[in-house]
Amino acid sequence: MYQRYRLRLRGTLISVFAFAACVAVFLVLVIYTGRARADVALGLEYYFLVRDCEDSTSAAVVGEVYSAGGAGYLYEDSVILACYYTKADARRVCSLMEQRGENVYVLARSADTLTLRGKDAELKDAVKGNADTAASAARLLYDTANGLETGSLSQTAAKANVIGAADALDGLISCNADRFFGAWNRTLFGLAQEMREKTREILFAKDVRYLQISLACTLLDAENYF
Numbered sequence: 001m002y003q004r005y006r007l008r009l010r011g012t013l014i015s016v017f018a019f020a021a022c023v024a025v026f027l028v029l030v031i032y033t034g035r036a037r038a039d040v041a042l043g044l045e046y047y048f049l050v051r052d053c054e055d056s057t058s059a060a061v062v063g064e065v066y067s068a069g070g071a072g073y074l075y076e077d078s079v080i081l082a083c084y085y086t087k088a089d090a091r092r093v094c095s096l097m098e099q100r101g102e103n104v105y106v107l108a109r110s111a112d113t114l115t116l117r118g119k120d121a122e123l124k125d126a127v128k129g130n131a132d133t134a135a136s137a138a139r140l141l142y143d144t145a146n147g148l149e150t151g152s153l154s155q156t157a158a159k160a161n162v163i164g165a166a167d168a169l170d171g172l173i174s175c176n177a178d179r180f181f182g183a184w185n186r187t188l189f190g191l192a193q194e195m196r197e198k199t200r201e202i203l204f205a206k207d208v209r210y211l212q213i214s215l216a217c218t219l220l221d222a223e224n225y226f
Helices: 002-033 055-066 087-099 118-150 155-175 179-198 207-219
Strands: 037-040 045-052 073-075 077-085 105-110 115-117
Touching: 002 179, 037 118, 045 073, 045 087, 045 207, 055 073, 073 207, 077 155, 077 207, 087 105, 115 118, 118 155, 118 179, 118 207, 155 179, 179 207
Parallel strands: none
Antiparallel strands: 037 115, 045 077, 045 105, 073 077
C-alpha cells in the first residue's frame, strides 16, 4: 500500500512539473512574441512639384492647376502638379515654370521606416513586397503619363498600362488574406477602381499623374495602414 502511495505521489509530482513546464514555455512564447519587432525600410522618396494654397482657396487652386495641365492633387497645404523620382528632374521642370512666372517649388517627401511589433513582425516580408509592388505600379503610371505627354504612347497602350497597374493592386489584395491588411486592401481597391474608371474615357497625362500621385501618397502614409 505504501508502495502504491509513493507511485501515485510520484505520478502527481510528474504531472505538476509537466504542467509547470508547459506554463513556462507558454509564458516564454508570449513574452517573445510581445517583444518581437521588425523594421521595414521602404526606401521611397518622391519629389513633388507643388503650389501652396489655403483651405479657403484650395478648390480654386486645384481647379486652376488641373485646367493648366497639372495633376491637381491636394496634399497637406499644397496642390501637387507632378511627382518625380529625382531632385534634378523636379528642379528642371520647376525652373521652367518659374521662368513663366509660375509660383511653384519642389517638395521632397520620403516614406518612414515601418515598425511591426508582436505577431505582426512575421509579416515583414509581405509588407515590403506590397510596398515594392505598389511603388512599381506608381512608376508605371509615371512613365505612362510621360508617354502620353510626348506622344510616344497611344491611347490604347496607355490604357493598357493603367489597367496593368490596377491589376497589380488587385493581385496584392488577393494575396493579402490576413486581417492585418484590411485597411490597406480597401485603399488599394479604391485606387484600382479609380484607375479602371479613367480608362473608360480619353486618357490625359494629367489624369495619369493624378493616379500616380495618389498611389505615391498612399505609400508615404504607409504607417497609417501597417
